[in-house]
Amino acid sequence: MLAARSVRKLFSTGELLFSEGEPCNGLHIIARGKVRLFKTSVNGREQVLSVNLAGESVAEIPVFDGGPYPASAVALEETEIVFISRRDFNAYCLEHPEVPLKVLTVVGARLRNLVGIIEELSFTTIRQRLISTLLKLAQSEGRKTTRGIEFQLPASHQELANQLGTVRELISRNLMRLHAEGLLDVDARQIVVKDVEGLSALLDMAS
Amino acid sequence: MLAARSVRKLFSTGELLFSEGEPCNGLHIIARGKVRLFKTSVNGREQVLSVNLAGESVAEIPVFDGGPYPASAVALEETEIVFISRRDFNAYCLEHPEVPLKVLTVVGARLRNLVGIIEELSFTTIRQRLISTLLKLAQSEGRKTTRGIEFQLPASHQELANQLGTVRELISRNLMRLHAEGLLDVDARQIVVKDVEGLSALLDMAS
DNA sequence: CCCGCGCAGTGACCAAAGTCGCTTCCTGCT
DNA sequence: AGCAGGAAGCGACTTTGGTCACTGCGCGGG
Numbered sequence: 467m468l469a470a471r472s473v474r475k476l477f478s479t480g481e482l483l484f485s486e487g488e489p490c491n492g493l494h495i496i497a498r499g500k501v502r503l504f505k506t507s508v509n510g511r512e513q514v515l516s517v518n519l520a521g522e523s524v525a526e527i528p529v530f531d532g533g534p535y536p537a538s539a540v541a542l543e544e545t546e547i548v549f550i551s552r553r554d555f556n557a558y559c560l561e562h563p564e565v566p567l568k569v570l571t572v573v574g575a576r577l578r579n580l581v582g583i584i585e586e587l588s589f590t591t592i593r594q595r596l597i598s599t600l601l602k603l604a605q606s607e608g609r610k611t612t613r614g615i616e617f618q619l620p621a622s623h624q625e626l627a628n629q630l631g632t633v634r635e636l637i638s639r640n641l642m643r644l645h646a647e648g649l650l651d652v653d654a655r656q657i658v659v660k661d662v663e664g665l666s667a668l669l670d671m672a673s
Numbered sequence: 674m675l676a677a678r679s680v681r682k683l684f685s686t687g688e689l690l691f692s693e694g695e696p697c698n699g700l701h702i703i704a705r706g707k708v709r710l711f712k713t714s715v716n717g718r719e720q721v722l723s724v725n726l727a728g729e730s731v732a733e734i735p736v737f738d739g740g741p742y743p744a745s746a747v748a749l750e751e752t753e754i755v756f757i758s759r760r761d762f763n764a765y766c767l768e769h770p771e772v773p774l775k776v777l778t779v780v781g782a783r784l785r786n787l788v789g790i791i792e793e794l795s796f797t798t799i800r801q802r803l804i805s806t807l808l809k810l811a812q813s814e815g816r817k818t819t820r821g822i823e824f825q826l827p828a829s830h831q832e833l834a835n836q837l838g839t840v841r842e843l844i845s846r847n848l849m850r851l852h853a854e855g856l857l858d859v860d861a862r863q864i865v866v867k868d869v870e871g872l873s874a875l876l877d878m879a880s
Numbered sequence: 881c882c883c884g885c886g887c888a889g890t891g892a893c894c895a896a897a898g899t900c901g902c903t904t905c906c907t908g909c910t
Numbered sequence: 911a912g913c914a915g916g917a918a919g920c921g922a923c924t925t926t927g928g929t930c931a932c933t934g935c936g937c938g939g940g
Contacts, residue, residue: 537788567737569777578740584722634888
């Protein structure tokens with residue numbers, strides 16, 4: 467059994483699982499918690515590649531091709547990781563041919579996700595990206611009230627900026643602007659979307 | 674044998690192998706020629722994801738996860754494709770457990786490549802991206818002459834712009850600017866890099 | 881209670897990217 | 911020769927993104 471050969475590791479909020487460029491010697495599976503995968507630039511900017519929750523694995527690729535980690539990973543909350551060494555996992559894959567196929571679909575999802583990021587980065591403005599994530603949040607976490615759809619931003623402006631590939635200030639500014647346009651109200655992290663249609667409409671516009 | 678179940682297809686320059694969003698029913702392997710994978714935006718902009726040569730495969734992912742193509746592919750020259758249906762390839766994978774592992778390393782390379790694009794898009798300017806591709810070209814195709822390292826741009830400014838995720842004019846402008854700075858000479862598609870060190874130096878600068 | 885700190889708001893400013901409109905050059909075709 | 915179409919050059923302009931410097935708030939620890 468694979469579990470027998472695995473190791474459990476605990477990470478507290480903000481702790482690095484691994485850094486870009488490090489050699490990789492095993493597969494990380496998230497048993498509990500939340501992990502962010504990201505790239506860092508020389509001037510300190512960050513670009514988030516994905517946020518993964520319990521049940522998902524991180525950094526499958528270096529396990530197979532033997533290369534270094536292409537990005538860094540950090541725990542966003544108390545996180546428990548199950549770690550399986552490369553040797554063990556490779557052996558396991560050869561014994562169970564359906565496993566790598568399964569992994570391929572996982573990697574596939576990751577690849578589609580990356581292509582999505584590229585699409586956003588090269589075709590859309592920060593404004594559109596912000597609107598799009600606001601709409602997603604409204605749909606997944608929003609509560610309907612008399613004033614509109616209400617929800618909390620899941621993280622600081624800084625964190626949000628990292629995910630959109632930009633800086634804190636632009637989040638502020640764009641939220642302000644949307645408020646000025648009457649589409650939503652902002653109170654600290656509390657967002658009230660007053661006009662979902664209006665927001666969606668802005669997305670569909672060609673540029 | 675797998676070859677027995679394969680189909681050969683011919684594509685002429687500019688012909689589409691498949692388009693983003695279409696369902697996928699098999700694996701394409703390039704027997705001869707050159708293929709470009711790209712995304713298209715509503716306003717006609719393009720972003721190149723990769724350029725693949727003979728011996729490489731394209732669109733491995735949809736074969737495994739059954740989803741639609743995440744991007745479009747076009748032949749850049751006379752191209753011959755070997756096509757294997759999903760069913761056949763999946764069956765083949767189960768018989769030969771080492772095959773999906775091999776595919777994983779291919780997909781891994783692709784993933785690293787995409788991460789690289791994301792890094793460039795979110796951390797670097799067009800100027801830097803241009804310099805970087807010029808240096809690559811100089812290294813791979815350049816001939817040393819008395820005036821410097823000489824080579825031809827492999828494609829139109831438009832095509833180059835697509836690869837860098839920008840527009841034609843910025844290629845012109847940045848080439849001009851580099852010329853004005855005395856780093857290279859431009860004559861139509863003929864480039865003469867006069868100062869490789871100077872160019873490289875510009876890349877290392879923080880922003 | 882006050883201090884420090886992290887987070888957010890904001891205006892001034894600057895640089896990069898993109899758009900438009902037009903010109904020029906080349907090439908192939910009739 | 912003349913024309914059409916594609917590729918490139920180029921200037922003027924707008925928009926977007928990013929930087930800087932500062933203010934203000936809220937909260938927890940000393």
